[in-house]
Amino acid sequence: MSGAREKxxxxxxxxxxxxxxxxQLYVPELVRGLGVTLRHFFVNTFxxxxxxxxxxxxxxxxxxxxxxxxxxxMLREDGSVRCVACMMCSTxxxxxxxxxxxxxxxxSGEKYPVRFDxxxxxxxxxxxxxxxCPCDAIRMDSGIHMPPVEQRYEALxxxxxxxxxxxRSIAVQGGAGPDWREQYERLGEARAxxxxxxxxxxxxxx
Amino acid sequence: MLSIVFxxxxxxxxxxxxxxxxxxxxxxxxxxxxxxMQDRIGPERAxxxxxxxxxxxxxxxxxxxxxxxxxxxxxxxxxxxxxxKANRAMYAIAPVFALAPVLLVFAVIPFGPPVMLDQLGxxxxxxxxxxxxxxxxxxxxxxxxQLQVAHLDIGMLFVFAITSLSVYGAVLAGWxxxxxxxMLGGMRAAAQMFAYEITMGMAVMGxxxxxxxxxxxxxVQKQAxxxxxxxxxxxxxxxxxxxxxxxxxxxxxFDLPEGESEIVxxxxxxxxxxxxxxxxxxxxxxxxAACLVTTLFFGGWQLxxxxxxxxxxxxxxxxxxxxxxxxxxxxxxxxxxxxxxxIRWSVPRMRYDQLMKLGWKGLLPASIINVVITAGVVLWxxxxxxxx
Numbered sequence: 001m002s003g004a005r006e007k008x009x010x011x012x013x014x015x016x017x018x019x020x021x022x023x024q025l026y027v028p029e030l031v032r033g034l035g036v037t038l039r040h041f042f043v044n045t046f047x048x049x050x051x052x053x054x055x056x057x058x059x060x061x062x063x064x065x066x067x068x069x070x071x072x073x074m075l076r077e078d079g080s081v082r083c084v085a086c087m088m089c090s091t092x093x094x095x096x097x098x099x100x101x102x103x104x105x106x107x108s109g110e111k112y113p114v115r116f117d118x119x120x121x122x123x124x125x126x127x128x129x130x131x132x133c134p135c136d137a138i139r140m141d142s143g144i145h146m147p148p149v150e151q152r153y154e155a156l157x158x159x160x161x162x163x164x165x166x167x168r169s170i171a172v173q174g175g176a177g178p179d180w181r182e183q184y185e186r187l188g189e190a191r192a193x194x195x196x197x198x199x200x201x202x203x204x205x206x
Numbered sequence: 207m208l209s210i211v212f213x214x215x216x217x218x219x220x221x222x223x224x225x226x227x228x229x230x231x232x233x234x235x236x237x238x239x240x241x242x243m244q245d246r247i248g249p250e251r252a253x254x255x256x257x258x259x260x261x262x263x264x265x266x267x268x269x270x271x272x273x274x275x276x277x278x279x280x281x282x283x284x285x286x287x288x289x290x291k292a293n294r295a296m297y298a299i300a301p302v303f304a305l306a307p308v309l310l311v312f313a314v315i316p317f318g319p320p321v322m323l324d325q326l327g328x329x330x331x332x333x334x335x336x337x338x339x340x341x342x343x344x345x346x347x348x349x350x351x352q353l354q355v356a357h358l359d360i361g362m363l364f365v366f367a368i369t370s371l372s373v374y375g376a377v378l379a380g381w382x383x384x385x386x387x388x389m390l391g392g393m394r395a396a397a398q399m400f401a402y403e404i405t406m407g408m409a410v411m412g413x414x415x416x417x418x419x420x421x422x423x424x425x426v427q428k429q430a431x432x433x434x435x436x437x438x439x440x441x442x443x444x445x446x447x448x449x450x451x452x453x454x455x456x457x458x459x460f461d462l463p464e465g466e467s468e469i470v471x472x473x474x475x476x477x478x479x480x481x482x483x484x485x486x487x488x489x490x491x492x493x494x495a496a497c498l499v500t501t502l503f504f505g506g507w508q509l510x511x512x513x514x515x516x517x518x519x520x521x522x523x524x525x526x527x528x529x530x531x532x533x534x535x536x537x538x539x540x541x542x543x544x545x546x547x548x549i550r551w552s553v554p555r556m557r558y559d560q561l562m563k564l565g566w567k568g569l570l571p572a573s574i575i576n577v578v579i580t581a582g583v584v585l586w587x588x589x590x591x592x593x594x
Binding site: 027030033034036037038040044045050051052053055056057157 | 549
């Protein structure tokens with residue numbers, strides 16, 4: 001696979017070959033082919049199994065660290081939504097699957113989403129919304145797939161659904177501000193957590 | 207009279223039970239074996255006991271051997287759809303025509319040595335003369351049974367006559383379902399089966415010249431007499447017969463009539479229990495082809511070294527010898543079923559013109575040459591032994 005990719009710049013070449021008498025006899029080549037398949041058969045049945053199938057509900061593949069799963073909306077210290085309804089995510093979304101209706105917070109007058117709907121059936125899982133978000137409010141790091149649904153409307157996730165999986169972000173709402181040094185130290189902690197996860201992933205054979 | 211009927215019934219139960227049970231296992235084996243050959247797992251999830259709470263995998267799965275049962279249950283409970291413009295009578299009878307002939311031919315397959323019921327507990331004598339005397343005595347007393355449902359002198363002719371009937375199943379299914387794809391599939395099947403039937407007959411002609419008989423039980427005993435299996439005497443005949451048999455049973459690389467996923471076959475319109483009959487017929491055909499190959503070219507129920515009195519170093523009672531030889535036959539048949547499945551999953555499908563070319567221009571002339579050469583050798587050896 002990788003070898004073919006390395007030779008990607010080579011011109012395509014049509015290889016024609018004449019079948020000799022040995023190939024045209026069919027039987028020897030048939031026996032050779034049987035040898036290949038039967039070797040796999042016996043290795044997989046009686047020897048060391050080389051089976052690549054993962055029995056899904058019982059076995060699960062370990063996902064990479066940056067696997068994009070179902071969206072979640074992050075929370076502030078007080079448990080309210082971090083999102084400031086800036087519409088960056090719904091603007092950049094190539095599939096137009098994010099629908100936000102903005103409102104005004106009663107305490108601070110800050111914008112917040114009254115409605116925040118993501119249609120997971122339309123979502124193309126590109127992660128652009130996460131990239132665009134200026135305040136770490138939307139993430140796709142929940143690590144789970146969209147579960148199968150029976151009705152289409154069940155795949156339309158509301159704000160509450162998205163916040164149910166939300167956690168606290170270590171980023172400071174409204175930017176780091178003057179105490180960025182302190183924030184940097186907290187980022188260091190996050191870095192340590194990240195390293196631990198990486199080491200864990202490496203210890204598991206994928 | 208009644209005892210003969212009873213004995214025949216027992217023999218039918220044994221051979222048909224073996225054939226149908228093996229065919230059912232083959233439906234599972236085909237998928238599981240192909241999975242193993244392609245580094246997959248294959249069907250293994252059907253279970254007899256439900257999973258423990260909190261688990262997703264059921265218990266008592268027996269490597270997936272429950273799958274044939276589950277499949278049969280599923281197909282039997284499915285809707286039996288009949289296309290509105292189909293010829294209903296023909297549509298109903300076509301699966302029977304596909305299944306009945308392949309079950310019929312098992313009548314002449316010898317699955318064990320002649321059994322002397324009055325000698326079951328004894329060790330048979332070593333000397334051939336004594337053995338023949340004993341057999342004659344047994345036969346006179348009505349205690350000698352051939353392990354073969356029908357002891358026909360024209361045995362193999364009967365086989366070829368009946369197998370050619372199974373063309374009707376394919377053609378009728380295609381024609382009666384009022385579906386152009388089905389019709390074309392039926393025509394393909396008919397053309398292919400005609401082409402390869404001739405090769406099949408010609409390929410074994412050489413073997414019959416060597417054995418000097420058409421009766422399958424006698425064929426097996428002749429191979430024991432000669433001390434060599436048919437495959438040694440007729441290697442080309444064996445290969446031709448194997449290919450023709452695979453084509454005749456419409457298996458890959460000759461599975462154009464059915465072409466499970468790509469080309470639509472003659473039973474497109476069939477569903478439910480009727481589809482099951484076609485499906486079963488296909489797998490019984492595999493067993494039957496394996497039985498024929500075993501009988502004609504691999505010594506049938508003969509196990510090398512095992513005589514009627516047991517091994518040369520270990521005398522066995524008659525019943526044990528019979529049992530071992532029956533098991534030998536079944537093991538050989540199983541091996542050839544395995545081989546047919548393995549060939550299916552190793553070789554790509556042929557194109558239709560290649561198939562016809564191979565049949566008419568390749569295998570048929572080769573089989574005729576085989577017959578001519580064999581006939582010459584047989585004649586020469588007879589002449590050289592007759593004239594001092």
